Amino acid sequence: xxxxxxxxxxFRNYKKEKLSLCNNINIFIGDNAQGKTNILESIYIxxxxxxxxxxxxxxIIQNGFSCCKIKGIxxxxxxxxELEIQVSEEKKSVFINQKEIxxxxxxxxxxxxxxxxxxxxxxxxxxxxxxxxLLNIQISQLYPLYVNYLxxxxxxxxxxxxxxxxxxxxxxxxxxxxxxINEKLVDRGTKIYLxxxxxxxxxxxxxxxxxxxxxxxxxxxxLYENNLDLKNYQEExxxxxxxxxxxxxxxxxxxxxxxxxxxxxxxxxxYIKDENMKFFSSQGQQRIAIISxxxxxxxxxxxxxxxxPILLLDDIFSELDIEKRNKLMKYIPNDVQTIITTxxxxxxxxxxxxxxxxxxxxxxxxxxxxx
Numbered sequence: 383x384x385x386x387x388x389x390x391x392x393f394r395n396y397k398k399e400k401l402s403l404c405n406n407i408n409i410f411i412g413d414n415a416q417g418k419t420n421i422l423e424s425i426y427i428x429x430x431x432x433x434x435x436x437x438x439x440x441x442i443i444q445n446g447f448s449c450c451k452i453k454g455i456x457x458x459x460x461x462x463x464e465l466e467i468q469v470s471e472e473k474k475s476v477f478i479n480q481k482e483i484x485x486x487x488x489x490x491x492x493x494x495x496x497x498x499x500x501x502x503x504x505x506x507x508x509x510x511x512x513x514x515x516l517l518n519i520q521i522s523q524l525y526p527l528y529v530n531y532l533x534x535x536x537x538x539x540x541x542x543x544x545x546x547x548x549x550x551x552x553x554x555x556x557x558x559x560x561x562x563i564n565e566k567l568v569d570r571g572t573k574i575y576l577x578x579x580x581x582x583x584x585x586x587x588x589x590x591x592x593x594x595x596x597x598x599x600x601x602x603x604x605l606y607e608n609n610l611d612l613k614n615y616q617e618e619x620x621x622x623x624x625x626x627x628x629x630x631x632x633x634x635x636x637x638x639x640x641x642x643x644x645x646x647x648x649x650x651x652x653y654i655k656d657e658n659m660k661f662f663s664s665q666g667q668q669r670i671a672i673i674s675x676x677x678x679x680x681x682x683x684x685x686x687x688x689x690x691p692i693l694l695l696d697d698i699f700s701e702l703d704i705e706k707r708n709k710l711m712k713y714i715p716n717d718v719q720t721i722i723t724t725x726x727x728x729x730x731x732x733x734x735x736x737x738x739x740x741x742x743x744x745x746x747x748x749x750x751x752x753x
Contacts, residue, residue: 383494383689384719385425387455392444394420395746404739405457408721409730411751412743418723421743422497422694425721428452428465429493429692430519431476431486442469456493458689465493487522487529494523494683494691496676498698505675506660506668510649517650520679521581524686528577535570539641542567547639557632567644568624572617574645575608579615581682582606582650588678589671596709597670599654604675607649609642669701677713690718699729707731 384405390396395417410418423442426434433442443450449470456463466477475482476489483489504512522529542563548554586603593602610623627643628635635642652659652671659668683691693714699707699722711731714720724730730738740751 383458385454386457389453390424391451392447393424393450399748405719407734407738409738409740410723410743416743417746418743419696422696424452426495426497428454428467429495434497491523491526495694496679496691497694499696502672505672506652513650517578521577531570531573538567543640546636550636550639564628568621571644572620575620584682585678588681589674592677593674596706601655603653605651605653609647693718693720695722697723
């Protein structure tokens with residue numbers, strides 16, 4: 383899978399730019415604050431309809447304009463697709479081959495991306511919400527059904543929370559309606575648990591070796607932390623534990639007006655042996671652990687979809703020494719389209735430069751560097 387054409391209109395600091403990308407290495411070089419990361423962000427939004435910069439989506443439309451547009455030509459094996467997203471202050475619209483797609487869930491997963499950026503340390507240091515968002519985004523690209531399950535779960539969860547608040551305010555004691563909601567919540571929640579566990583099991587089958595080969599430290603693994611006290615992840619066991627938690631904690635949930643148990647409260651942590659990396663590892667070790675996590679994802683896409691994702695690397699090579707850069711690049715296959723930003727081409731391997739297409743970014747303008 384690779385993006386052969388990219389067009390952005392009134393996006394961030396770009397008025398209008400059209401680019402032809404190669405199917406291998408594409409490098410965007412320029413000083414800070416020129417718009418390099420904005421190019422990666424535009425590709426990320428084209429794939430997933432939302433920015434990797436959580437909390438900054440309100441600013442993607444260029445000042446003085448009412449909407450922006452991102453368009454790309456995607457080649458996936460023998461298939462050719464034109465993807466487009468239009469964002470205004472009122473709504474977001476997506477198109478495939480110029481036909482509007484009404485459900486975002488039907489659009490996501492057409493183009494798969496994995497992004498590395500400097501603020502990825504939040505995956506270890508940040509709140510559980512950051513890690514749940516990562517899980518939801520990556521699993522949604524692999525399995526379109528996951529988006530449906532997640533959306534349905536969130537709607538049911540909202541209804542349940544509203545009913546719990548009514549029970550608290552009005553003193554309801556009849557739980558028959560709540561029983562109906564619980565059944566639906568447990569059904570969708572169980573599907574989410576199973577898909578998350580499958581995904582993290584695959585990550586764990588790859589991440590330890592990748593990290594060991596880069597850092598010479600072994601036993602890195604991901605620990606999935608649910609609040610159901612599950613003994614195993616068999617479907618019936620999950621449902622049994624989920625129902626038990628909801629029923630045995632009903633009084634507490636009514637008093638707080640919210641659902642306290644389920645996948646919306648899940649978390650996961652990075653461990654080396656028995657030590658949580660959030661508390662016992664250096665920033666450099668944490669960074670390589672996150673990179674190892676995302677390199678393991680490349681293999682998941684190859685196995686599950688028989689197609690490589692597009693890699694977006696936002697100035698990560700400047701954070702690594704030469705030895706670690708070289709070891710990292712061994713895990714990026716030659717047939718994976720890789721789009722890199724940097725402030726200095728000295729950070730890029732000479733071998734990589736020989737096969738790369740280089741773009742110079744200056745004040746929201748992009749030009750191809752002549753070799």
